[in-house]
Amino acid sequence: MLDGYNPHGFFCELQRCDEAASLRERLARVPVPEFARRAAAAERALYDLGVTFTVYSDSAAIDRILPFDAIPRLISAAEWRHIERGIVQRVTALNLLLDDLYHRQLILRDRVVPADLILGNDNFRPQMRDVKVAHKAYVNICGTDIVRGADGVFRVLEDNARTPSGVSYVIENRQIMQRAFPDLMNNIGLRAIDNYGLRLVAAMGEIAPVGRTEPQVVLLSPATYNSAYFEHVFLAREMGVPLVEGRDLLVKNDRVCMRTIDGLAQVDVIYRRINDDFLDPEVFRPDSMLGVPGLMRAYLSGNVALANAIGTGVADDKAVYAYMPRIIRYYLGEDAALPNVETHICREPASLSYTLERLAELVIKPVGEAGGYGITIGPRASGAELDECRAKLLADPSNYISQPCIDLSVVPTLVDGKVEARHVDLRPFAITGRDTWVLPGGLTRVALRKGSLIVNSSQGGGSKDTWVLG
Amino acid sequence: MDNPLLARHAECIFWLARSVERAENLARIIEVNETFSRDRSGSHNWLSIVQLNTDEEAFSAKHATASAENVIRFYLTDADNPTSIVSALTNARENARTLRPLISTEMWVQLNVTYNRVIAVNAGELLPGNLSRLLTEIKEACQTFTGITEGTFYRDQASCFYRLGVISSAPTRRRACSTTNITS
Numbered sequence: 001m002l003d004g005y006n007p008h009g010f011f012c013e014l015q016r017c018d019e020a021a022s023l024r025e026r027l028a029r030v031p032v033p034e035f036a037r038r039a040a041a042a043e044r045a046l047y048d049l050g051v052t053f054t055v056y057s058d059s060a061a062i063d064r065i066l067p068f069d070a071i072p073r074l075i076s077a078a079e080w081r082h083i084e085r086g087i088v089q090r091v092t093a094l095n096l097l098l099d100d101l102y103h104r105q106l107i108l109r110d111r112v113v114p115a116d117l118i119l120g121n122d123n124f125r126p127q128m129r130d131v132k133v134a135h136k137a138y139v140n141i142c143g144t145d146i147v148r149g150a151d152g153v154f155r156v157l158e159d160n161a162r163t164p165s166g167v168s169y170v171i172e173n174r175q176i177m178q179r180a181f182p183d184l185m186n187n188i189g190l191r192a193i194d195n196y197g198l199r200l201v202a203a204m205g206e207i208a209p210v211g212r213t214e215p216q217v218v219l220l221s222p223a224t225y226n227s228a229y230f231e232h233v234f235l236a237r238e239m240g241v242p243l244v245e246g247r248d249l250l251v252k253n254d255r256v257c258m259r260t261i262d263g264l265a266q267v268d269v270i271y272r273r274i275n276d277d278f279l280d281p282e283v284f285r286p287d288s289m290l291g292v293p294g295l296m297r298a299y300l301s302g303n304v305a306l307a308n309a310i311g312t313g314v315a316d317d318k319a320v321y322a323y324m325p326r327i328i329r330y331y332l333g334e335d336a337a338l339p340n341v342e343t344h345i346c347r348e349p350a351s352l353s354y355t356l357e358r359l360a361e362l363v364i365k366p367v368g369e370a371g372g373y374g375i376t377i378g379p380r381a382s383g384a385e386l387d388e389c390r391a392k393l394l395a396d397p398s399n400y401i402s403q404p405c406i407d408l409s410v411v412p413t414l415v416d417g418k419v420e421a422r423h424v425d426l427r428p429f430a431i432t433g434r435d436t437w438v439l440p441g442g443l444t445r446v447a448l449r450k451g452s453l454i455v456n457s458s459q460g461g462g463s464k465d466t467w468v469l470g
Numbered sequence: 471m472d473n474p475l476l477a478r479h480a481e482c483i484f485w486l487a488r489s490v491e492r493a494e495n496l497a498r499i500i501e502v503n504e505t506f507s508r509d510r511s512g513s514h515n516w517l518s519i520v521q522l523n524t525d526e527e528a529f530s531a532k533h534a535t536a537s538a539e540n541v542i543r544f545y546l547t548d549a550d551n552p553t554s555i556v557s558a559l560t561n562a563r564e565n566a567r568t569l570r571p572l573i574s575t576e577m578w579v580q581l582n583v584t585y586n587r588v589i590a591v592n593a594g595e596l597l598p599g600n601l602s603r604l605l606t607e608i609k610e611a612c613q614t615f616t617g618i619t620e621g622t623f624y625r626d627q628a629s630c631f632y633r634l635g636v637i638s639s640a641p642t643r644r645r646a647c648s649t650t651n652i653t654s
Binding site for chain 2: 223224229233236237240241242243244245247248258259260261262265
């Protein structure tokens with residue numbers, strides 16, 4: 001089925017991987033129509049299993065699956081060792097940064113990161129000053145977005161240190177592949193990923209308040225109308241913990257309790273899938289209906305642990321991201337194993353003029369937005385869009401960064417009965433309790449539209465199973 | 471791990487069971503009426519179903535006459551009517567969605583498929599020659615759900631609330647059977 005496949009000069013993860021020979025041979029033996037038939041059955045199974053995200057409109061709830069492509073994305077053992085080391089290093093630095101920012105602030109004193117960038121940041125939480133966090137593990141669950149350009153170098157595009165999502169697709173995609181394509185993966189040396197839930201619940205146990213022998217862990221979800229509700233259900237099942245909503249919890253004597261049919265039961269650790277803003281209406285947004293009044297009191301009293309900790313959003317800010325290589329060197333005395341994508345911080349005058357001169361070649365991103373909103377891709381933008389972007393940059397330069405447009409690596413992908421090259425990225429997931437563990441592989445998102453570099457599910461993106469060998 | 475049952479989940483299980491029971495019972499009542507219940511002139515008396523459900527007020531607000539067409543639509547496909555089959559199954563599915571961490575995947579899939587079937591019912595399926603087939607299908611889908619639940623749902627506290635929901639809707643079923651006796 002790989003006859004006629006052409007990566008058009010982009011870095012192909014399948015052709016360039018030196019351990020992929022066996023998979024290439026196996027794929028080559030399967031005719032495209034048979035592969036397409038089995039892939040369609042696999043996708044159908046995802047729908048039947050309810051592996052869906054829900055789009056709510058005014059009148060109806062529509063369950064959609066994240067489109068799934070059955071040709072896996074491959075990572076060699078050596079490549080993975082490198083990525084894994086880079087992720088552990090990065091998560092370690094993020095946690096050291098947060099611990100420092102919420103205690104002595106040495107990094108600000110030493111002017112490695114501008115103080116106003118941190119202290120003036122909406123996601124910096126003064127309530128967290130001098131609060132002790134178990135094992136200094138602020139970011140218990142981290143998703144790091146990695147891209148690979150034409151030079152084959154893996155680079156970090158973004159840190160997701162608040163409530164990263166997508167890991168349920170990683171595990172479901174593998175289960176689907178095991179059912180539909182066992183012949184592709186048998187004896188190929190594939191690293192298992194089925195222990196994620198157990199690893200996660202173990203880490204939650206490690207951060208539980210001291211003295212709670214059998215800690216009660218719960219997963220706090222914003223409820224069924226959240227588009228990631230499927231993932232919350234999936235993780236609660238994998239972890240074997242109750243899936244609760246804010247209204248199931250209350251705070252009594254600075255302790256968090258859940259309402260059960262046997263009365264109130266104390267909760268020790270909350271894996272929360274709700275942002276800081278909505279967690280406690282007494283402290284943050286008073287209009288939040290999703291949170292638990294008094295939760296911060298219980299948290300600051302040390303009676304309940306939250307994962308991730310409050311205030312991690314200051315560390316995955318796009319402007320702070322630009323300083324990550326310097327932050328890693330500051331705390332660990334090492335160079336970043338995974339470099340950043342070259343980033344120009346428009347608050348610095350030289351970077352601003354550089355950006356304004358090359359607007360049509362660069363990607364310009366607002367620092368405070370997530371999910372691909374507000375981004376201008378220079379090479380694809382119209383003259384009017386570039387003018388608008390220029391005006392915004394000049395009005396508020398410190399709200400923007402710019403980066404070169406990366407030619408993302410490609411993987412063969414089945415599109416309309418043909419195998420074509422499509423661009424991918426990678427989001428590995430790291431769990432941190434006492435120490436950091438990285439799930440082998442992660443979420444490979446694929447831009448299904450020809451030529452598209454945008455892998456977000458809201459813009460025609462799908463996903464692939466990610467195979468780590470060795 | 472032995473987790474305590476959330477009070478909110480207990481309530482959802484109760485209503486999940488009740489809603490599926492209700493959908494099945496309603497399908498049975500309509501089918502019985504369609505098949506057997508004729509008055510002396512040989513035509514169906516559809517008002518009896520409205521009376522059975524004490525829906526006279528809600529029904530007359532929407533329809534002038536208790537014609538076959540009006541009553542069948544009111545109880546099968548009218549999503550605005552909280553006592554219709556489509557409302558019962560919508561309610562069951564919403565509760566099941568909330569309960570997905572507790573119930574089996576098969577229970578969820580069965581409800582999801584049934585719900586998608588019922589919201590896709592077209593006008594032709596409500597016509598006299600076809601109605602019975604549709605009602606049988608709905609009944610069987612509900613019975614399948616009951617069987618899957620029997621086979622896959624853990625016998626713990628949650629299943630007690632499920633039983634409660636089933637039992638609490640039983641009076642409707644008895645009424646359905648006795649109405650059949652009276653009118654035939």
